[in-house]
Amino acid sequence: MRLVDLFAGCGGITLGIAQAALANDLALEIALAVDFEAEATDAYRRNFPSAQRIATAPVEEFFDGALGSEATLAERRTANELGERGAIDILVGGPPCQGHSNLNNHTRRVDEKNALYLRMVRAAEILAPKVVLIENVPAVLRDRHDVEGVVARAERRLGELDYRVEHRVVSVDSLGVAQTRRRHIMLATKRGEVAPASVFEHIERNEIRHDLEWAIGDLAHVVGDDPRDRPPQAKADNLERMRWLLENDAYDLPNDRRPKCHQGAHSYKSMYGRLRWDQPAQTITSGFGSIGQGRYMHPDLRRALTAHEAARIQGFPDYFDFSTCSTRAAMATMIGNAVPPQLGTAVFSSLFSAGSFAKMESEEPTAAMA
Template sequence: MQTLEFERFEITEGRLIRHLRIGDVVGSEYLPLSESVVEVDGKDQGFADLWDRLVLRGAVPRPVPGGRRRKVRIVDLFCGAGGLSFGVCRGLRAVGFDPVVEFAADLDPDALRIYKRNIGPVECAVRDAAELVDFELGVKRGRDFFKKSPWVKDRRLASRLSCVDVLIGGPPCQGHSNFNNHTRRFDERNELYLIMPALAIALDIPVVIIENVREVKVDHHRVVDRTRELFEDAGYGVSEGVISALDLGIPQTRKRYFLVATKPGSASGGALEDYCVLNRARRTLDWGIGDLEEREFGGLHSPAVLSAENRKRIDWLFDNDAFDLADSVRPECHRNGHSYKSVYGRLAWDKPAGTITTGFHTPGRGRYVHPSQRRALTAHEAARIQGFPDSFEFLSAEGEKPTNKTLAKVIGDAVPPVMGEAAILAALRQKQALCKELSVA
C-alpha cells in the first residue's frame, strides 16, 4: 500500500481502493477492476491516474462496507445542472459522509431537470434566490454589516432547512466575465453574491462554498471583500483563492475563484490553495477524450451541423496541418491581431483544452475544432473535458434528451465537478474540528 498525507490507494482482491483522510476522519471507497485493466506502475500517481480514468469513463465508486455514514444536509443556490453539487457530494462520500441535497434553486428549468435526475434533491424549484432571504446592509468605517440578522422569507422553508450543514452556490458570473464587454464589473447581478452570506447567517449554516470566475475579485462593487467582512463579523473563518482544473487532473485550462467560509472560526482561514488535497499531474486532451475518437455518433456524442464557411475553415486547418486559422481565411472581424486568437482554432491531443464555454459546438466561438476529425466538439467530449463522468446523465428526470442549445448552455456554464470536490475537502480541512464533529453527530 502506498501512503500519502491525505490520499492512498491499494489494489486487493480485484478492487482498487481509495482511502481519503481529512484530519482524523477517513473514508474508503473502491472500484471493481476487470481483467482488461492494464497494470499500473504501483506508484501513487499511477493508482490515482487509474482511479480518475475509470471514474471519468463511468465507473461509480462504492463505499467500503463498515461504519455509520452520517448525513450531511446541503442547500444549493444558482445550481445549474449540478456540476458543483455533484462534486461536493462526491467529496463528502469519499470521506465517509452521506450527502443529501435538501433544497436546490435555479431560474433555468432545463438545467433543473438535469439536476433532479443526477443529484436527486429532496426539493428543487425554479426560483429566484434573491427572493429567499431578506436583509438590510449598512456601512460603518468603510465596512459592510447587516443592520439586523437576515431572515428567510418563506417560513415553511426556514423551518425545514433549520439544520443544514453546507450551503453552496455559484451566483451568475456574466457580469464579471471578460467575455462581457458591456457591463463588465458593473453588472447589478454581481450583488447576488451577497445572498450567500445572508442565507448562511439566517440559517446558521456552518460550511459555505461560493464559486465564480476569477474576475469577481476586481468587481466594481467589491462583492468578495464585502462578503468576507459579513462572514467574519458573524464568526466565520474565511479562505479564498483560485482553483485550477489543470492542477486537479482535468485537461482544461479553466480556473475559478472560490470562497470558503466555516463556522466556528474567529480568524480568516488564509489562502484556499493551502487546504487543497486533490493534486494531480497535468493531463492532455488525449487522456480525457482520446477513447471517443472512433466512437459512432449518436445521442450526446453528435457534432453540430456547421455552415459551409466554417467547414471550409476547418478544411484549411487540416489541409495545412495548422492549429490556428490564417487571417486570410478568417471573417474580417477576427483578422489583424484580434485578441481572441483561439477562435476557429484546432485542439491538440498533446495539450489541454482551453476553457469550455457555451459555444463549444462551433469553431467561431473558440478553439473547439476536434484534433483529428473535421468537426467541432460533441457535447459528450465537452462534458468529459469539464470533468463530468459518463455516469452523469444529461437527461431530464423523465429521461428526455435536451436540445443541443440546452446541452451547450448547461455544459459550458457548469463548474467542473472535481472543483466542487476539492472545495468541500478544503473546507473540511480548514476546520478539522468541524469535520470530526460532523462525523460523530
C-alpha cells in the first residue's frame, strides 16, 4: 500500500498505520510526507528512513488548485512523481488546528488556516486514493470558513468524488491511549469498499482503556543522560504549590494559592493540577513541562512531566526517536502537536482486518479530473 501523509509532523498517524499494516501482514510504502517545519521532517526522516520522499515545504506547493478545477502544473508534477493516477492507496493528514482550537480563545473561527483543511480534499481529487483520513480538533465542526464550514464542504466534495464519508469525534482514551484527547476524524472510502460507518462501529466495539499508571508508572524515577528524561525545572512559587498539593493529598489547587491573575471565575480548574494514577491524563500540549499550563504535575513527585512521559501519554513507543529536535522547546512542540498513533492503528486495523483493502482496485479518473 502506498501512503501520502500531508501536514505530517513527526509522523504519529503514519506510525499508527505502519503498526496496523505490520499486524495484518501488509507492506506499507511511504510515497510522500510533507510538512513545512524542518524540525518535523527531520524527526519524520529519522523514524521512517525508508520513506520515498519527505518534503520540507508547504502543502500548497504540491496541491494549489481550487476544488473542482483542472489540475495545475504543480499538481500534475506531484501526480506524475507519485505514479499513475490511483497509485496512492491512502491519503492522511492533520492540517494545523490553531484556527479552530478551543485552547485558542482569541482566534476567530474564520481563519486562513482552516482553509488548509480543504487542501486534503484537493489532494484527494488529484490522487484519487482509496482511503482518505483527515484528523482535526472537534472545534473544526464550528468552523465557518465559507458559509458552509470546512467539514460540510469536504464531506460534500468527497461524496461527489464517489467516496462514502463519515465523520465522528473520537476520544483517544477509548483507543488505548492514557489521555482524554478528543479528535475529529473524517474518513472517506471509495464506494464498494468497507464503509466508513462500519469502521467507526468496529472501533467503538473494540474499546481499550488504560490509566496513567499503565502509561508512565515505570518512568517515575528514570534518570539518565537522555534529554527526554530530564525533569522540568520549576520556579519557587510552583515548587511551593506542588509541595502543598502533595502534603494535602489534593489534586486541584485552591484559588487563593493560584497567581492573582488566575483567581477569577474564568480560570481553568485543571491549571496547577496534579495528575491521578488511576485516570487518563488531560490533553497533552506543548506546555506539559509546566504546571501553570494545565494539569501536568506528576502524581507523586514535585515536578511536571518529562518529555518521555508526555510522549508515552501521547501513545508513542520508546523506540520512537525525538532526538533530532534541536531544543527542549522544539521537542515539546513536536510531542504536543503529534497525533497519537493509536488513532491511525484503530482506523486502519479495522479496514485491514475487514479484508477488503487487498481487493481494492485502481480508481478510474473521475469526471472532474479527466
